[in-house]
Amino acid sequence: MDTNFSKDDIAFRDEVRKFFDDEFDSTLAKNLGDGHGDNYKESIIAWQKKLYKKGWIAPNWPKEFGGTGWTDTQKFIYESERGLAGVPDVLPFGLKMVGPVIYTFGTQEQKDRFLPKILSSDHWWCQGYSEPGAGSDLASLTTSADYAGANYLVNGRKIWTSLAQYADWIFCLVRTSKGARKQEGISFLLIDMSSPGITVKPIITIDGRHSLNEVLFENVSVPVENLIGEQDKGWTYAKALLAHERTNMAEVADSKRMLTELKDKASKSIGGGRCLADDQVFQKQVSDVELDLMALEYTELRALASIAEKGMPGPESSLLKIKGTEISQQLHELHLKVAAHHGGAVALTEERYDEIQVGSDARNRYLYGRAATIYGGSNEVQRNVIAKAVLGL
Amino acid sequence: MNFDFTEEQTMIMDGISRYVREEYDFDVRRIIKDSNDGYSKEVWRRFSELGWLSIPFDEVYGGFGGNPDDLASVMIELGKGAIIEPYVASIVLFGALINESSNESLKKEIIPKIINGDYKGSFAYIEEQSRFEITDIKTSATKCNGGYTLRGQKLAVIDADKSDGFIVSARTDSSQFSTDGISLFLVEPEAQGVSLSNYKTMDGHSASVITFEDTFVSDENLICAVGNGYSHIKSVMPQILLALCSEALGIMETLNKLTVEYSKTRTQFGSPIGSFQALQHRMVDNFMAYEQAKSMVYRGLCEANNYSSGSIDLDEFTRVAHAVKALVAKSSKQIGDESIQIHGGIGMTDELNIGHLVKRLMMINVEFGDGDFHQKCFGQN
Numbered sequence: 001m002d003t004n005f006s007k008d009d010i011a012f013r014d015e016v017r018k019f020f021d022d023e024f025d026s027t028l029a030k031n032l033g034d035g036h037g038d039n040y041k042e043s044i045i046a047w048q049k050k051l052y053k054k055g056w057i058a059p060n061w062p063k064e065f066g067g068t069g070w071t072d073t074q075k076f077i078y079e080s081e082r083g084l085a086g087v088p089d090v091l092p093f094g095l096k097m098v099g100p101v102i103y104t105f106g107t108q109e110q111k112d113r114f115l116p117k118i119l120s121s122d123h124w125w126c127q128g129y130s131e132p133g134a135g136s137d138l139a140s141l142t143t144s145a146d147y148a149g150a151n152y153l154v155n156g157r158k159i160w161t162s163l164a165q166y167a168d169w170i171f172c173l174v175r176t177s178k179g180a181r182k183q184e185g186i187s188f189l190l191i192d193m194s195s196p197g198i199t200v201k202p203i204i205t206i207d208g209r210h211s212l213n214e215v216l217f218e219n220v221s222v223p224v225e226n227l228i229g230e231q232d233k234g235w236t237y238a239k240a241l242l243a244h245e246r247t248n249m250a251e252v253a254d255s256k257r258m259l260t261e262l263k264d265k266a267s268k269s270i271g272g273g274r275c276l277a278d279d280q281v282f283q284k285q286v287s288d289v290e291l292d293l294m295a296l297e298y299t300e301l302r303a304l305a306s307i308a309e310k311g312m313p314g315p316e317s318s319l320l321k322i323k324g325t326e327i328s329q330q331l332h333e334l335h336l337k338v339a340a341h342h343g344g345a346v347a348l349t350e351e352r353y354d355e356i357q358v359g360s361d362a363r364n365r366y367l368y369g370r371a372a373t374i375y376g377g378s379n380e381v382q383r384n385v386i387a388k389a390v391l392g393l
Numbered sequence: 394m395n396f397d398f399t400e401e402q403t404m405i406m407d408g409i410s411r412y413v414r415e416e417y418d419f420d421v422r423r424i425i426k427d428s429n430d431g432y433s434k435e436v437w438r439r440f441s442e443l444g445w446l447s448i449p450f451d452e453v454y455g456g457f458g459g460n461p462d463d464l465a466s467v468m469i470e471l472g473k474g475a476i477i478e479p480y481v482a483s484i485v486l487f488g489a490l491i492n493e494s495s496n497e498s499l500k501k502e503i504i505p506k507i508i509n510g511d512y513k514g515s516f517a518y519i520e521e522q523s524r525f526e527i528t529d530i531k532t533s534a535t536k537c538n539g540g541y542t543l544r545g546q547k548l549a550v551i552d553a554d555k556s557d558g559f560i561v562s563a564r565t566d567s568s569q570f571s572t573d574g575i576s577l578f579l580v581e582p583e584a585q586g587v588s589l590s591n592y593k594t595m596d597g598h599s600a601s602v603i604t605f606e607d608t609f610v611s612d613e614n615l616i617c618a619v620g621n622g623y624s625h626i627k628s629v630m631p632q633i634l635l636a637l638c639s640e641a642l643g644i645m646e647t648l649n650k651l652t653v654e655y656s657k658t659r660t661q662f663g664s665p666i667g668s669f670q671a672l673q674h675r676m677v678d679n680f681m682a683y684e685q686a687k688s689m690v691y692r693g694l695c696e697a698n699n700y701s702s703g704s705i706d707l708d709e710f711t712r713v714a715h716a717v718k719a720l721v722a723k724s725s726k727q728i729g730d731e732s733i734q735i736h737g738g739i740g741m742t743d744e745l746n747i748g749h750l751v752k753r754l755m756m757i758n759v760e761f762g763d764g765d766f767h768q769k770c771f772g773q774n
Contacts, residue, residue, distance in 0.1 A: 001462050001694045003394050287772035291720045298688035305396050319681040387673035391653050
């Protein structure tokens with residue numbers, strides 16, 4: 001049993017470290033670090049284009065479609081270094097969600113048309129799954145796409161659509177027929193956001209910011225060549241994507257970074273006051289999270305090793321999303337405690353101590369972080385999935 | 394990156410698994426547990442024949458020369474059978490201390506006997522005031538002609554009533570909490586001034602209060618150099634913790650398996666109780682607790698490898714071992730409590746194996762420091 005890196009792996013690690021050091025500059029760090037500032041869109045595209053130029057934009061894609069051809073160990077190293085450097089992950093919608101669906105189930109024409117612009121970040125994608133009446137019970141969705149000659153006419157509402165205000169394209173699950181089971185009759189459609197009949201309405205979240213939206217479709221005409229795979233078989237493609245999505249949600253590297261920052265901030269004293277790191281209750285809470293995170297890191301490694309060996313993750317991978325999001329929420333909570341320690345109620349207003357960056361950042365991360373156990377299949381739904389698929393209940 | 398046990402390790406695991414299934418089922422275990430000896434000489438002999446008593450010992454003394462992975466593979470399977478034999482006391486604890494000893498003649502004499510099944514040992518280190526602090530020692534060893542005079546009392550010495558020798562920590566110098574001045578002695582139960590008061594522990598093992606009243610121990614019975622006891626214990630502690638946690642892993646796996654199986658057969662309100670979401674989510678949480686514990690034990694084993702190859706030092710290895718023990722304690726408590734709860738009334742009975750597996754987990758938790766103790770050690774470093 002070992003996790004030793006080869007010489008090549010260590011050389012690779014140094015290369016990744018240097019790249020992040022050189023290219024992820026302080027302006028990018030400021031604009032992408034916490035909160036979505038005014039130039040969020042430009043900044044994230046600028047950063048993703050740097051990765052694209054380096055050839056590192058899509059480590060998980062097969063090489064023939066623009067992936068890196070890295071070993072699983074290299075992918076792990078890349079992710080760890082990204083987390084350590086505080087570099088945000090790429091936007092998932094194009095690169096981790098619709099991209100894999102297109103290269104797996106799309107036609108050659110669709111691959112040629114969409115994949116290059118996903119890689120180059122010239123297309124900003126968003127995800128049209130949830131509806132007001134279809135959350136955890138996603139298959140009960142009702143947005144309709146009626147076949148009319150060379151086009152589908154789409155009508156309905158999608159909700160909780162992250163960053164739709166910036167998007168050029170949306171991939172949607174729509175109902176094309178009423179099957180015997182509600183999972184039948186769903187199709188996977190790619191829709192141009194500039195199509196007439198689409199309205200994007202902002203939803204302001206509890207952190208006061210605008211990242212979520214409602215997307216309304218009124219007689220939106222979508223050419224049939226934008227259908228992925230077969231009509232009425234969209235659920236199958238969506239499920240394949242969900243499996244892909246779940247293994248991406250452990251966010252171990254990001255949580256490790258948050259833990260380091262937490263210990264760092266908690267050990268700072270202001271004006272000679274006592275620091276929180278000396279508080280025994282706080283110490284216990286930090287080590288509780290750290291223990292879980294140390295274990296989760298190896299759960300992720302075990303999943304990677306299993307993929308490398310057997311071509312698929314073992315049952316352990318199913319807990320990555322649940323544990324990963326629970327850990328990140330616990331870290332958000334502890335960051336909020338540090339903020340409160342450094343100024344009590346003040347930290348909960350817009351005030352901000354620049355030198356230690358507490359206050360509004362911690363508050364916003366905590367509040368927006370509540371979403372992590374809701375999105376991507378709520379943690380309760382994840383537990384249902386494990387009960388059925390792993391425990392056979 | 395590799396998280397598989399080797400072919401050889403898998404063979405040993407299969408061997409133990411078959412043995413438990415065919416020769417050491419729950420009824421056999423109960424008979425042995427309730428016997429006067431509290432273990433089976435015959436079973437111990439079989440363990441020796443099958444080579445399981447030789448695992449951690451160096452090859453020069455006739456041992457298998459196993460690494461922590463080898464010992465972990467054995468412990469996982471012994472855990473699944475809730476084996477009542479004094480393996481932890483003799484092979485894991487006493488074994489590690491003697492195997493790393495600098496006293497060559499003692500090793501040459503004793504290790505082959507252990508491997509043959511003719512010698513069992515225990516480690517006497519806890520005192521009434523010490524809790525889990527291995528440096529909190531009041532037992533004294535005063536220099537005399539040709540040896541030392543021991544005076545003091547040790548508590549909760551696991552399986553001491555079955556032992557042919559105890560390794561005893563005592564102060565040859567310095568004050569109560571000091572890391573200096575601790576020495577380790579091999580003492581025989583027959584030595585003058587040694588008295589034992591034995592009692593059963595809840596997991597079916599036994600423990601003793603051992604009193605030393607001016608017991609003479611020869612210079613030749615020093616396990617390591619005088620005053621080096623603390624660093625000797627410290628050097629073997631991580632591997633001992635990993636072995637204990639591996640045993641816990643085997644038990645947790647069994648408890649989860651039995652509980653899920655039971656929930657599929659027990660019917661209430663016209664349905665198997667495993668069809669109820671309230672219980673499903675709890676069993677998923679138990680599954681996660683087990684997988685996380687397994688990941689942590691594997692992390693510990695990988696670090697053991699890194700330690701033996703010199704890429705990390707003892708302090709780093711120790712810190713991870715603290716983390717492993719702390720997390721395994723949490724998972725053990727959760728899985729133990731939940732297994733009883735989901736079984737309901739039947740889970741409360743002495744007749745069912747569930748409670749016995751849980752009691753072994755509870756004992757593992759307090760052996761060599763409980764979860765809170767290790768979490769504190771982990772958090773402080």
